[in-house]
Every structure is written in C-alpha cells, then in structure tokens.
Amino acid sequence: MSASTAAPPADETTGRRSWLSGPAGRNVGLVVALALICVAGVITGGERFADIDNVVTILRAAAVTGVVAIGMTFVIISGGIDLSVGSVLGLTGVWATTVATQTMAEDIHWLVMVFTALAVGLAAGLVNGVIIAYGRVVPFIATLAMLASARGLAEMISDRQTQRVDVAGFTDFFDLDPLGVPMLIWIFALVAVAGWFLLNRTTFGRRTVAVGGNAEAARLAGIKVKRHTLYIYGLAGLAAGIGGVMMLGRTTAGTSTNGVLLELDVIAAVVVGGTLLAGGRGTIVGTVFGVLIFNTLTNIFVLNNMSTSAQSVAKGVIIVAAVLLQQRFANRSRST
Amino acid sequence: MVDEDPQDAPAQELEPTSGDAAGTTSRSPLLRMEGIVKHFPGAKALDGVDLDVLPGEVHCLLGQNGAGKSTLIKVLSGAHQPTAGRILVDDTEVSIPHPVAALGLGVATVYQELDVVDGLTVAENIYLGHELASGGFTQRREAARRTREILRRLGHPEISPHREVGQLPAAGKQIVSMARALSHDARVIVMDEPSAVLDSGEVDNLFRVVRELTTQGVAIVYISHRMEEIRAIGDRITVLKDGRTVGRNLPAHTPTRELITLMTGRTVEYAFPQRPGVAGDAPVVLDVQGLSLAGAFEDVSLQVRAGEVVGLAGLVGSGRSEILETIYGARKQTAGTVAVSDKRLRPGSVPAAVAAGVGLCPEERKSQGLVLDEAVYRNITLSTFARTARGGWLDERTERREAREQAEALDLRPRDVDRAIRTLSGGNQQKAVLARWLVHGCDVLLLDEPTRGVDVGARSELYALVRALADAGTAVLVVSSEIPEVLGLADRVHVVSDGRVVHQAPAQDIDEHGVLDLVMEGSAA
Numbered sequence: 132m133s134a135s136t137a138a139p140p141a142d143e144t145t146g147r148r149s150w151l152s153g154p155a156g157r158n159v160g161l162v163v164a165l166a167l168i169c170v171a172g173v174i175t176g177g178e179r180f181a182d183i184d185n186v187v188t189i190l191r192a193a194a195v196t197g198v199v200a201i202g203m204t205f206v207i208i209s210g211g212i213d214l215s216v217g218s219v220l221g222l223t224g225v226w227a228t229t230v231a232t233q234t235m236a237e238d239i240h241w242l243v244m245v246f247t248a249l250a251v252g253l254a255a256g257l258v259n260g261v262i263i264a265y266g267r268v269v270p271f272i273a274t275l276a277m278l279a280s281a282r283g284l285a286e287m288i289s290d291r292q293t294q295r296v297d298v299a300g301f302t303d304f305f306d307l308d309p310l311g312v313p314m315l316i317w318i319f320a321l322v323a324v325a326g327w328f329l330l331n332r333t334t335f336g337r338r339t340v341a342v343g344g345n346a347e348a349a350r351l352a353g354i355k356v357k358r359h360t361l362y363i364y365g366l367a368g369l370a371a372g373i374g375g376v377m378m379l380g381r382t383t384a385g386t387s388t389n390g391v392l393l394e395l396d397v398i399a400a401v402v403v404g405g406t407l408l409a410g411g412r413g414t415i416v417g418t419v420f421g422v423l424i425f426n427t428l429t430n431i432f433v434l435n436n437m438s439t440s441a442q443s444v445a446k447g448v449i450i451v452a453a454v455l456l457q458q459r460f461a462n463r464s465r466s467t
Numbered sequence: 468m469v470d471e472d473p474q475d476a477p478a479q480e481l482e483p484t485s486g487d488a489a490g491t492t493s494r495s496p497l498l499r500m501e502g503i504v505k506h507f508p509g510a511k512a513l514d515g516v517d518l519d520v521l522p523g524e525v526h527c528l529l530g531q532n533g534a535g536k537s538t539l540i541k542v543l544s545g546a547h548q549p550t551a552g553r554i555l556v557d558d559t560e561v562s563i564p565h566p567v568a569a570l571g572l573g574v575a576t577v578y579q580e581l582d583v584v585d586g587l588t589v590a591e592n593i594y595l596g597h598e599l600a601s602g603g604f605t606q607r608r609e610a611a612r613r614t615r616e617i618l619r620r621l622g623h624p625e626i627s628p629h630r631e632v633g634q635l636p637a638a639g640k641q642i643v644s645m646a647r648a649l650s651h652d653a654r655v656i657v658m659d660e661p662s663a664v665l666d667s668g669e670v671d672n673l674f675r676v677v678r679e680l681t682t683q684g685v686a687i688v689y690i691s692h693r694m695e696e697i698r699a700i701g702d703r704i705t706v707l708k709d710g711r712t713v714g715r716n717l718p719a720h721t722p723t724r725e726l727i728t729l730m731t732g733r734t735v736e737y738a739f740p741q742r743p744g745v746a747g748d749a750p751v752v753l754d755v756q757g758l759s760l761a762g763a764f765e766d767v768s769l770q771v772r773a774g775e776v777v778g779l780a781g782l783v784g785s786g787r788s789e790i791l792e793t794i795y796g797a798r799k800q801t802a803g804t805v806a807v808s809d810k811r812l813r814p815g816s817v818p819a820a821v822a823a824g825v826g827l828c829p830e831e832r833k834s835q836g837l838v839l840d841e842a843v844y845r846n847i848t849l850s851t852f853a854r855t856a857r858g859g860w861l862d863e864r865t866e867r868r869e870a871r872e873q874a875e876a877l878d879l880r881p882r883d884v885d886r887a888i889r890t891l892s893g894g895n896q897q898k899a900v901l902a903r904w905l906v907h908g909c910d911v912l913l914l915d916e917p918t919r920g921v922d923v924g925a926r927s928e929l930y931a932l933v934r935a936l937a938d939a940g941t942a943v944l945v946v947s948s949e950i951p952e953v954l955g956l957a958d959r960v961h962v963v964s965d966g967r968v969v970h971q972a973p974a975q976d977i978d979e980h981g982v983l984d985l986v987m988e989g990s991a992a
Contacts, residue, residue, distance in 0.1 A: 332861055334853045341849060344838035351797060351829055351836070352849040352903065353821030411840050 160456060161404065161420035168427050176434040185430065187313065193426035194319035195220075195374045195381070197419065200397045200404075201326040202370025204418045207401050208330070209363050210343040210410025211263065211270035215277035216371040217393030219255045221386075222285040223248040223375030228294035228385030241300030248379070249372040255281055256368015260361035270364075278394070285387035294385040305380030315377055322373060327415040339363060343410030399446065400425055403453040424449065495558065497522045497686050498543075498574065498655050503552035505538055505710075512538040513549070514710040518688075520655060525677060525687045527697045527719065530707035531730055531983070532783065532948035536690055539707070540657055543688075544576040545569040567596075575648030576657040579664070581640045585633030590614040592632050593647045617646045620683070621676050638669040645676065649685075656680065657688040662696055663784050674700050692782050694723050694987045706730055723987065731950075731979040738927050739955035740934035742974070745775045750808070752942035753825075753911045755794060758803030763789040764966035767803070771911065771942035776933065778957030778974065779946045780982050786966035787946040788830050791913045794944070795827045796820040807911055821850055823911075826904030828897070830915040830946075836900045837888055844870035844884035847902045873902035877932060894925025901932060912936060914945040918952060930956055950979045962986060 172180040179185060199216050206213045226232065227248035236243040255277060262273040296302055305314050330336035338359045341349040350356045371390075378389050404421030406413025425446060432442045496519040505513035513535045520526045530536050541547040543554070545563040553560050556572050563569045569576075583592050590610045599606045599613070614628035623642050626635070632643055641661060648656045658677075662670045677687055677700055691697060697704065697719060704721060706714030706729045714721075714729045753771040758764070764786035771777045779787045792798045794805050799815030806812065813819040820827075829835035837846050847870040848855065855862045855869070870884045877898045881891075888899060897917060904912055914933065918926045933956060937943050947953045953960055954974050962970040962977075962985045970977075970985050 333859050334856045334861060335859065337845070337852050337861060340841065341838050341845075344840055345834070347835050348838055349849070350817060351795075351827060353818045354849075355818055411838065 158405070158414065158416050158420065161417060161424070164453075165420055165424050165427065168424060168431070172427065172431045172434070176431060179434055180431065185434075187316070189423070189426050189430045190316045190319070191313055191381070192429070193422050194315040195377050196393065196396050196400060196426070197319045197422040198322045198377060199370050199374040199393065200400045200418050200422050201322050201415060202367040203397045203401050204326065204404070204406055204413055204415060205330065205339050205363050206270075206367045207398075207406045207408060208343045208410060208413040209339045209360065210346065211360070211363070212398070212408075213256075213259065213274045213364065213367045214271065214394050215255065215259060215274040215281055216367060216374075216397055217390035217395075218278045218281035218285070219252055219368055219371040220375040220378060220390035220393060221388065222255065222281040222288075223251045223372045224379050224385040224389045225285040225289045225294065225387050226251045226385075227376065227379060228296055229288060230294075233294075233296070233298055236298045236301070241298045241304065244296075244298055244301055244379075245376050248376045249369060252372020252375060253365055253369045256365040256371070257361065259368065260364030263364060264357040264360035274364075282387065282391075289385065289387045291387055296379055296383045296385065301380070302383055305377075315381060318373070318377055322370070323415060323419050330415055335359075335362070340411060343412075345411070396425065399450050403450060405457055407457075496520060496555075497557065499553075499555040499558075500539075500543070501553045501555070503539065503542060503554070504550045505535075505542060505547060506550045512710055513542070513552075515712070516552070516707060516710065517712045517715060518705050519716070520686045520688060521703075522654070522686055523681045523684045524702040525681060525689050525700050527701040527704045528688055528690045528707065529692075529697070529704055529714075529726060529730060531950065534707040534730070535710040536707055537659075538710075540576060540659060540688075540690075543569065543574060543657060570651045570653070573652055573654040574657070575651055575653035575655070577641065577644045577648060577659065577661060579659045579661075581637070581644050581664070583632050583640050583643050585631070587632060588628065589618075589626060589630050589632055589635075589643055589646075590628035592643050593617065593628075593650050595647070597651070613650070614646065617649045618642070620649065620679070621646060622672075622679055623676075636669075637664040638672065641665070641673070642676070645680075649680075653685065655686045655688065657690075659690050660692070660784075661689070662691060662693060670696070692987055694726075723984065727980050727983045727987070731983060738930075740931045742934075742958055743938060745772055745958055749773045749775065752808055753794070753944065754806040754809070756804050756806075758790070758793060758805065759801050760786075760789055760793050760798055761801045763793075763798075764963070767963075767968055769944075769961055769968070769971075771944055773910075773940045773942055774937050775959070776937045776943040776945060776957045778953035778960045779944065779963050780950055780953040780960055780986070781963035782986050783948055785963045785986070787963050788915050790963070791827065791915050791944065791946055792829075794820075795825060795913055797827070821907070824907075824909050825911040825913065826850070826907060826909040827913040828900045828904070828915060828917055830919070832893070832896055832900060832920065837896060839889040840887055842885050843874070843879070843888045843891065843899055846888045846899050847873060847884070847906060850903050850907045869906045870902065873905050876905070877902055878928070892922070892925070893920035894922060894929065897921055897925075897929060898932075901929075905936075909941060911942045911944070914943065916947055917945060918947070918949070950982050954979060954982070 199220065203213060203216060227244045232244055232247050259274050259277050262268050263270050307314050309317065330339065338349070338354055341354060342356050342359055346356055375389070379385055400421035401413070401418050402408060403424060404414065404417030404419070406417060428445060428449070429442055498520040500516060500518040503513050503516040516535060516539055518539070528536055538547060542549050543563070545566040545568050548564065554563060555561065561572055563572065584595065587595065593614050594610050599610045611628040615624070618624055618626050621642055626639060626642065632640060635643065641664065645656065661673055665673060681687060689701065701719035704714065704717040704719060704726065705712060706717070706726060708730055714726070749772040751770045752773050755767060755769050758767045767790055769777065779790065781787045789798060793800050796812060796815055796817045796819060804811055807823045807825060810823060812823055833839060838849065844867050848866040852861060852866055855865050867884060874882050874884055879895055879898050879902065888896060891899065917929055917933065921929060933943060933945070945953065945956060954977070957974045960972055960974050960977055961968045962982055964986045
C-alpha cells in the first residue's frame with residue numbers, strides 16, 4: 132500500500148522478481164519438481180522408466196484424475212471445494228451402464244451412453260451448486276452430503292454388481308489411438324486446453340477469479356455471483372461425468388466403487404499445482420503438472436515394486452512441501 | 468505542552484497497584500494523558516491530546532469523525548504506541564506496550580463492535596484469556612460464582628453464567644463486555660459509543676449500570692455524540708478537534724452551541740472545486756421515493772439532477788451507507804422506489820442498477836470494491852469486461868486500452884495497469900474504483916466515504932474529479948462522515964439522523980455548526 136508512489140527505476144528489479152513469483156514462476160517450480168522426479172525415475176528404473184510405452188502408461192493413468200482436476204480447479208479458484216467428484220464419477224458410470232441405458236445405446240447410438248453419463252454428472256453438480264449458492268450451505272458440507280448420497284445412489288442402481296459395457300461402438304471408440312496416442316490421453320489434453328481457454332480467455336473464467344478473489348466486490352460490480360457459483364459446480368459435475376465415461380472406456384465396466392477417494396487425489400493435484408485453497412488464484416497448467424507429478428511418482432513406485440503405503444507417505448510429503456513453497460512465493464510477491 | 472522528543476521518555480512498565488482500594492475518595496486523577504502525539508505514515512492522528520480522568524466520574528469525550536477519539540482509545544488500550552507524550556496512572560508514568568498491559572493497569576475498553584465470542588458461555592467469555600484454572604483444568608464452578616458476583620454488581624443477576632453469549636441481545640453482550648472489564652479489576656472503563664447498539668429502554672439500563680460503577684469508584688470514559696446522554700450521565704467533557712484537546716474538563720451542562728463551536732471550524736487542508744451552480748431545469752436523474760429498510764432507515768426521499776452533487780451528512784450508524792446500498796440494489800428495501808431517468812429499478816438487484824447506469828464506490832474499498840490480487844486493469848473493467856467481450860470471449864486488448872485511458876485521465880499512479888492493485892496507495896485504489904464507473908459510463912454515481920484512507924494531497928484531486936464528473940452531467944450522491952467534506956463538495960445537503968432525513972438545504976445555506984446541531988440534538992427525539 133505504501134510502495135505505490137515508488138520511483139519508476141525500481142521497476143526493472145521488481146519486474147524480474149514478480150516474473151519469478153508470478154504464475155509463470157510457480158509453474159517453473161513445478162517443471163523443476165517434475166524433472167527431478169523423472170531423474171529419480173531414470174536412476175531407479177532406467178530403461179523401463181524412460182520407455183515411450185511407460186510414458187503413455189503414466190499419461191493414461193493420469194487422464195481420469197486430470198480431467199476431474201480441471202473442473203476442480205475452477206471450483207477452488209472460486210473459493211469453494213467439491214468433495215463429491217469421486218462419488219459423482221462412480222454414479223455417472225453406473226447410470227450409463229444400466230441395462231436400460233445400454234439397450235437404448237445399442238438401438239440408437241453409443242453416444243447415448245456418453246450423454247447419459249454427462250447429464251448425470253452435470254445434474255449432480257448443479258444440485259451442489261443450488262444448495263451452495265441459493266441454500267447458502269458451505270461447499271464443504273454440501274458436497275460432503277453429495278459424496279455420501281451419490282455413492283449410495285450408485286450402489287442402489289447397480290445393486291453393488293459390476294455392470295459390463297456391451298455397447299461395441301463405445302468400447303471400439305476408446306480402443307482407438309490416433310497418432311499412436313490412446314483416446315484417454317487425447318480427451319485429457321482436449322479438456323485441459325478447453326479449461327485453459329475457459330479460465331483465461333472467457334468471461335466465465337474472469338468471473339470465476341473475481342468471485343474467488345473477492346465475492347463482495349464482484350457482487351457490487353454487478354456480477355451475478357450466485358448464478359456463477361451454480362455454473363461452477365455444474366462444471367465440476369460435468370468434468371466428473373467426463374471422468375466417469377473415461378473410466379468406463381478404460382475398464383469396460385461400471386461399478387459403484389469407481390472413483391472412491393478420487394477427490395483426495397484431485398484436490399491434492401490442484402493444490403500442488405499452485406491454486407490457492409482460499410480462492411482467487413490458480414492455473415490450469417499448474418493443475419496438469421500437479422496431476423503428472425503424482426502419477427509419475429506412482430509409476431516409479433510401481434516399477435520398483437514398492438508398497439502403496441510408501442507411496443501414500445510420499446504423496447503427503449509432496450503436498451506439504453509444495454504448499455510450503457507456494458506460501459514462500461506468495462509472501463514474497465505480496466511484499467513487493 | 469507537546470513533548471518534542473520523538474522517542475518516548477524512558478517509561479517503565481508499572482505493576483498495577485491492585486492493593487489500592489478502588490473506592491478511594493481522593494480527587495487526584497486516576498488516569499492522566501499528557502501531550503499525546505501519534506503519527507501514522509503520511510498523517511498526524513494525534514497532535515497533543517490531554518485528558519485527565521478522576522475516580523468515580525463519567526468523563527465524556529467529544530469530537531467529530533477524524534478528531535482522534537479512536538486513535539486516543541487505541542493508545543490507551545495498548546493497540547497503538549504514542550509517538551510522544553506521557554500516560555500516568557495514579558501519578559506514576561506507565562507505558563502500555565500491548566492490550567494485556569492496559570488490562571494489568573486496570574484500563575479496559577468496551578468497543579462498539581462488541582468483541583465477544585458467540586459460541587462460548589457468559590462465564591467463558593468473561594474469563595477469556597485469563598481463565599481460572601488449576602493444574603490445567605478450568606475451574607468452572609469458581610468462574611461461574613465470580614461471574615454471578617460481577618453480573619450482580621452490574622445489576623444483571625438474571626443473566627446466567629452458563630448462557631451462550633450468541634443467544635444474548637446486543638445489550639446483553641455489552642453487559643458481558645463490561646463484566647469482562649470488571650473481571651480484570653478495571654478502574655477505568657472506556658466505552659466507545661455504547662448506546663449505538665442499544666434501543667432506548669436498554670440505554671436507561673446502561674445508565675443505571677454506569678452510575679452503579681461510578682459509585683464504586685470506577686471511572687468511565689464515555690464516547691458519544693448524543694447530547695442528551697452526555698447531559699444525563701456525564702460529569703466532565705473533553706473536546707477533541709484535529710487531534711488536539713480544544714476543550715478541557717468542561718462541565719457537563721456546557722451549552723451545546725459552545726461545544727459545537729469547539730468541535731467545528733476544523734482546519735481544512737484541502738481545496739474544494741468551484742460549484743458552477745446547477746440549472747433548476749436540469750432533468751432529475753435519480754429519484755428516490757419513500758425508501759425504507761427496516762431497522763436501518765425510513766421514508767427517505769431525494770432527487771439528484773444531472774450535474775448535481777448531493778451530499779448525505781450524518782454520523783456513523785445513522786443509516787447513510789445503507790441508503791446508498793439500497794439505492795444500488797445491494798440491499799432490498801422494505802418500502803419505496805428508486806427510479807433512474809424515470810425508469811424504476813428492480814428492488815434488490817445490483818445488475819439492474821448497473822445496467823441502468825448506476826455505479827457505487829463502496830465504503831470499504833478493500834473488502835467491497837477491489838479484487839486485491841488482480842491487475843489494475845481487471846479491477847477497472849470489473850463491471851464492463853462482459854460487455855467488451857464478444858460471445859463470452861474476453862477482449863483484453865480493449866480492456867487494457869480502456870483502463871489505460873482512464874488511468875491517464877485520472878492521473879493514476881503508477882500508470883502500469885498490469886500491476887496488482889494491492890500495490891497501489893489508497894488514493895490511487897479509489898481512483899481505480901472511480902475509473903471502473905467511468906469506463907462503464909454512469910448517469911448516477913454513488914460515493915460512500917470517497918476519501919477514507921486517502922491522504923490529503925490525493926483528496927483535492929478526488930474532489931476535483933467528482934466535480935468534473937458532475938459538470939459532465941453525472942448525478943452524484945455522496946456520503947461522508949466528514950461534514951466539511953460534504954459541505955465543500957455538494958450542491959445540496961441532506962442531513963441524516965437515526966435513519967431519517969431531518970433537514971435538507973443548499974450547501975451554502977448550512978454550515979458545519981448547523982449540521983452538527985441537527986445530528987446531535989436531532990437524535991434526542
């Protein structure tokens with residue numbers, strides 16, 4: 132507040148510092164972190180890690196989490212949280228693989244399955260949004276309720292049975308690999324690019340940042356904050372729906388246990404990617420890196436036959452380290 | 468009289484002389500403040516304040532907004548350190564480096580925004596921070612017993628120590644706040660506009676409590692603007708103006724005229740632009756009829772013509788800000804209408820008001836006006852980016868250009884519109900909020916405390932800007948706690964007191980004296 136009338140000559144130094152502590156700088160930190168993990172992978176896994184097939188494996192494994200994390204990025208930038216994405220993902224998969232839906236898809240087009248899943252995800256997200264924006268329930272509680280009930284609904288619909296995907300067009304589509312890259316990775320890339328444009332180039336993105344940065348100021352500037360909040364949770368539900376479809380494509384089965392605890396991986400990836408839980412700041416690129424960091428790490432642990440328990444410990448350490456580093460950066464950029 | 472030495476004289480912290488009976492009848496001052504000076508970066512909040520408080524008296528502190536009352540209280544309660552001056556308790560010089568030290572000296576403050584924890588019980592609130600405990604376990608029974616004792620002393624034995632404070636009305640919370648002061652064996656209790664949160668029946672009760680305390684030898688420093696309260700319980704009055712004591716230990720029956728004369732005639736360090744005079748046939752742009760908001764204000768009617776600046780003068784809590792926010796749609800009126808250029812606005816809808824060409828520069832710039840981490844240009848275009856966008860796609864080039872144009876026109880410093888707005892000074896942040904509405908193109912501009920937190924130099928600039936906007940045909944409605952500001956800036960003034968417009972006049976027909984007389988005596992009704 133006081134440094135405002137500072138003389139222009141100081142600009143050059145502050146400019147450089149603000150570049151490092153700005154969004155680009157934080158992403159540089161993520162690149163370095165991912166590179167270090169890859170180096171560790173090469174050292175411990177050698178050929179097996181550096182192999183192209185292994186890279187594809189990592190990306191394929193990251194795709195579902197990644198897509199859901201893009202939606203979550205918007206929610207967290209807006210100052211909210213969505214704990215229900217894992218359950219909603221499970222619900223969409225189960226709903227899309229019911230006998231009725233599959234029969235309809237066989238008769239009409241396999242896209243019927245896809246749209247069913249997307250519609251269910253969107254609807255669940257909008258329910259979250261209505262409860263949060265118009266019912267004024269805090270996001271944590273509203274989506275915690277959805278976490279429980281969507282999972283329960285999925286169990287009721289599937290009767291806890293695994294429902295196999297029999298629609299040939301659907302499974303064929305997910306077996307495609309244009310340019311040698313599996314469909315799942317294409318979808319992840321597409322969603323990430325779309326998310327980037329949505330956040331950085333559209334009024335939707337600008338409103339999201341404004342609402343997360345200062346909801347009252349946004350409201351007094353004439354932005355319809357409640358309606359926008361509704362849309363954001365709808366978007367997160369839609370992303371979970373896309374994730375649900377991808378999960379079906381990958382496993383060719385819908386079960387009510389799809390996506391259990393997925394929300395934790397998703398939130399961790401977004402936060403490690405530099406999005407502030409308090410809202411107002413975050414990037415899509417950061418989220419993508421966050422997802423890749425966790426999945427590359429998992430891959431290295433698997434290649435070295437290490438226990439999943441050790442993985443979990445490593446994840447925890449990474450989350451804390453990443454957030455501590457970000458706070459350092461954030462403080463420095465504020466003090467300039 | 469003012470201690471010129473910028474560094475305090477070596478003052479030792481003093482243990483409270485708690486053995487001293489509170490009910491001492493000696494009339495030597497219990498508390499004395501001498502030549503208190505407090506500098507803030509760019510401003511001198513206190514410039515030589517003297518205050519002495521006798522045991523068992525109600526000492527009223529009077530002064531306009533910005534006269535330094537709040538700063539003085541903060542110095543006394545240890546929240547601020549004085550730049551110079553001495554504080555004596557029982558004739559011994561003390562320093563009050565932090566709030567706990569103030570309590571240790573027997574000085575407690577009951578703030579206007581009551582600082583109680585809603586989720587805790589009455590007893591827990593009273594002993595918050597100095598819990599009665601042995602071996603790490605709180606002694607609930609003993610705390611409840613002592614709480615009952617204190618509440619009895621305050622004349623409120625009906626409040627249960629185990630009651631959750633959140634369930635108490637404002638008056639009850641105030642009692643809890645006072646009880647906390649007494650739990651620290653406070654001998655001086657500072658009360659900052661205690662009647663502001665109370666209705667008239669509760670005020671009588673408050674007076675009873677105050678009298679009860681003073682007979683026990685406790686001194687009360689009582690801040691209020693309401694003359695009838697000062698007459699009812701005050702013993703002596705100290706008047707502050709521009710951070711100085713201008714009236715010392717006056718008797719409570721000093722005529723209002725005399726007190727107001729002391730409070731007014733503030734040195735105005737900034738220039739107001741010329742008023743060109745509004746043509747009587749200029750069209751009415753903003754037309755407010757019978758606007759009411761339950762619990763805040765009632766039956767407010769006013770009109771602002773194109774090119775006119777209308778001011779709302781009144782004290783904090785008189786309902787001024789609520790009037791602006793309701794006109795703007797940020798609150799939904801319980802009765803009445805707002806029309807802009809003969810078109811009625813949808814009640815309670817900010818987007819409708821903005822679409823009709825109404826802009827608001829809110830009172831709390833940082834929490835209500837700005838997205839602090841965002842770039843300057845994005846703050847400037849916060850109301851217009853959707854309009855500039857094509858089919859939902861942002862046009863940041865146009866946004867930057869528009870922001871730069873306004874930055875140029877308003878002389879925003881620094882000009883770099885890509886900086887985070889957090890890094891700008893208060894005056895420049897305010898200009899950015901103004902710029903937002905200039906980009907938007909407003910017919911009606913609502914300004915709530917436009918110069919709060921703005922330094923003296925930038926003020927004149929802002930005044931000139933507001934006048935220039937009016938000259939260009941904008942209807943401006945401005946609220947300020949600083950009466951000279953309203954009088955200097957506005958063409959017409961409405962005086963607001965207790966949620967009602969009690970008077971309106973052309974600005975040149977009324978002076979600071981008259982306005983204060985209206986708000987201080989007018990609230991007696």
